[in-house]
Amino acid sequence: MKPVISSTGLWTPTDAISNDELVLAFNAYVDLWNSENATAIEAGEKQALDHSNAEFIEKASGIKSRFVISKAPILDPTIMSPIIPKRDNNEISILAEIAAKAAQDALKNAGRKAEDVDAVIVACSNLQRAYPAIAIEVQQALGATGFAFDMNVACSSATFGIETARGLIMAGQAKSVLVCNPEICSAHLNFKDRDSHFIFGDVATATLVESDDIAPKAHWEIIGSKLVTEFSNNIRNNFGFLNRLAKDEVADESLESKGLTDKLFVQNGRSVFKEVVPMVAQLITDEMQKNGLDSTQIKRLWLHQANLSMNILISKKVMGKDVDISQAPVVLDEYANTSSAGSIIAFHKHSSDFEKDDIGLICSFGAGYSAGVIFIKKCA
Ligand code: CO8
Numbered sequence: 001m002k003p004v005i006s007s008t009g010l011w012t013p014t015d016a017i018s019n020d021e022l023v024l025a026f027n028a029y030v031d032l033w034n035s036e037n038a039t040a041i042e043a044g045e046k047q048a049l050d051h052s053n054a055e056f057i058e059k060a061s062g063i064k065s066r067f068v069i070s071k072a073p074i075l076d077p078t079i080m081s082p083i084i085p086k087r088d089n090n091e092i093s094i095l096a097e098i099a100a101k102a103a104q105d106a107l108k109n110a111g112r113k114a115e116d117v118d119a120v121i122v123a124c125s126n127l128q129r130a131y132p133a134i135a136i137e138v139q140q141a142l143g144a145t146g147f148a149f150d151m152n153v154a155c156s157s158a159t160f161g162i163e164t165a166r167g168l169i170m171a172g173q174a175k176s177v178l179v180c181n182p183e184i185c186s187a188h189l190n191f192k193d194r195d196s197h198f199i200f201g202d203v204a205t206a207t208l209v210e211s212d213d214i215a216p217k218a219h220w221e222i223i224g225s226k227l228v229t230e231f232s233n234n235i236r237n238n239f240g241f242l243n244r245l246a247k248d249e250v251a252d253e254s255l256e257s258k259g260l261t262d263k264l265f266v267q268n269g270r271s272v273f274k275e276v277v278p279m280v281a282q283l284i285t286d287e288m289q290k291n292g293l294d295s296t297q298i299k300r301l302w303l304h305q306a307n308l309s310m311n312i313l314i315s316k317k318v319m320g321k322d323v324d325i326s327q328a329p330v331v332l333d334e335y336a337n338t339s340s341a342g343s344i345i346a347f348h349k350h351s352s353d354f355e356k357d358d359i360g361l362i363c364s365f366g367a368g369y370s371a372g373v374i375f376i377k378k379c380a
Contacts, residue, residue, distance in 0.1 A: 002213075003207070004211055004219040006112065012203055017068055019198065026051075028342055060307075067155065069186065095124075097129070099204050100180075101319070103206040107142075111216060112176065117178050120148035123158060125157065136148045159345060159374055162372075165177035181206070192260060230368070235267040238267050277288070278309055302361065303315070305336075329350035
């Protein structure tokens, strides 16, 4: 049983929000908030909020636009969040629905029938509910067999999911495993937070990991991989089922004074940048060495899509020279940060030119901290 990657799939929402649209809405919200809190601001009890800026966003992050599931309410200064209506328990849940769409694309790209899939993993940053597992719903929606379960390693969920699938295949538990990364990041992003309102977008990806004896001829051999985690509070979301029990909980004052909450995405972006870049570069370099690979053998780096400068720096450290950005393809300009899906979108959209024996690496990194790298070689 040799696990390989047979195909990938992608589902993209139809609506997108440009930086200009996002900033216009944010600034209208700020003006509203400042006028509503004018007395407290004047008394020094609250700090006036500052406007956002589209040029800053593109310069600091490389992001120009993002796809979202629910556009209009995000841009309404009196709402500032997506609105996703509750569905009946008998309807498919939204996370399962978008995961299934990406999965169907991956199945089509491999020429595989859903009933031949014998495991489904949903690996993403935030799950819509505790149970039953979203993955079991996807399994049912597709008509797959075997078993299914959810897992969460934030932005690294895709590589951790692929590695989990690989382990299941090697253990003889399954032969055809769908790893789905449905990311409704807009639902856990605070659109009222100037520091982060521009960072995320919605999308779903899927990767079909299979035993090589059943995989299509033009599959991707996994020639090396490594996962790593190191605890950090620099990217955190405190939402959880214990929230309602902490009745006298003291809110984080630094957030509260700005009308924000720690029950959505909060990060110290500067520290993340500084700490994660060396961690990831070291992980990739060490693994290259362990697998007897030279940087000249790496045709492409499909990196996590959080920040353009981060990817330029990581690529430079790994390759030992300035890297033409086509060697580390960018999708965050169009998609923004899509958490676990980012590196898979880059791989999905920028791998069709690979020929037999060409080597590339998929690398994801993010909250935890967590990072995973998978070296793959095109077969046929
Ligand atoms: N408009 C104008 N000015 C701004 C804005 C804005 N929107 N935001 C901040 N500024 C100002 C600041 O106030 C600051 O001003 P001053 O210098 O006067 O204090 C100045 O701009 C610089 O601010 P920063 O230092 O914060 O700006 P950076 O250059 O560091 O850029 C970034 C900010 C883009 C956030 C950058 O730090 C970054 O990308 N860091 C890496 C972050 C990262 O990779 N995070 C990964 C998280 S993803 C993950 O793991 C998944 C989590 C789960 C998913 C959650 C889904 C919602």
